[in-house]
Amino acid sequence: MKDRNIIDQIGEDVVLLDEDGKENTFEHILTFMYEGKKYVALSPIADEESAMDDDEAEVVLFQITSENGEDTYVSIDNEVLLDEVFAEFLDLMDEINEEEDKNGENE
Numbered sequence: 001m002k003d004r005n006i007i008d009q010i011g012e013d014v015v016l017l018d019e020d021g022k023e024n025t026f027e028h029i030l031t032f033m034y035e036g037k038k039y040v041a042l043s044p045i046a047d048e049e050s051a052m053d054d055d056e057a058e059v060v061l062f063q064i065t066s067e068n069g070e071d072t073y074v075s076i077d078n079e080v081l082l083d084e085v086f087a088e089f090l091d092l093m094d095e096i097n098e099e100e101d102k103n104g105e106n107e
Contacts, residue, residue: 011028013045016042024044026043026044026060029093030092030096031064034084034088037064038063039063039088039089040073041061042060042061042062043058043059061089
């Protein structure tokens with residue numbers, strides 16, 4: 001695998017505050033670079049009340065900016081950029097899955 005843009009893979013849970021100050025917990029999926037900027041992909045961790053019946057996982061993408069030495073997650077408001085970042089995320093996840101499949105076959 002190239003690992004050209006991957007900074008960090010699946011890791012810790014992330015707690016973010018919404019507009020109303022309510023805490024929402026996400027699973028960290030991937031931190032990666034796209035066109036010189038850092039992005040993070042998170043998946044909401046649904047509680048039992050709001051658990052989705054969908055087979056597809058939901059992914060939320062944020063740009064990571066640094067302010068005063070601290071990382072801040074900023075929503076991506078430009079739909080074209082969001083589509084491009086999502087496409088990069090999918091490509092990187094495909095690479096990761098292919099690499100895991102190859103490693104699994106060699107074991």
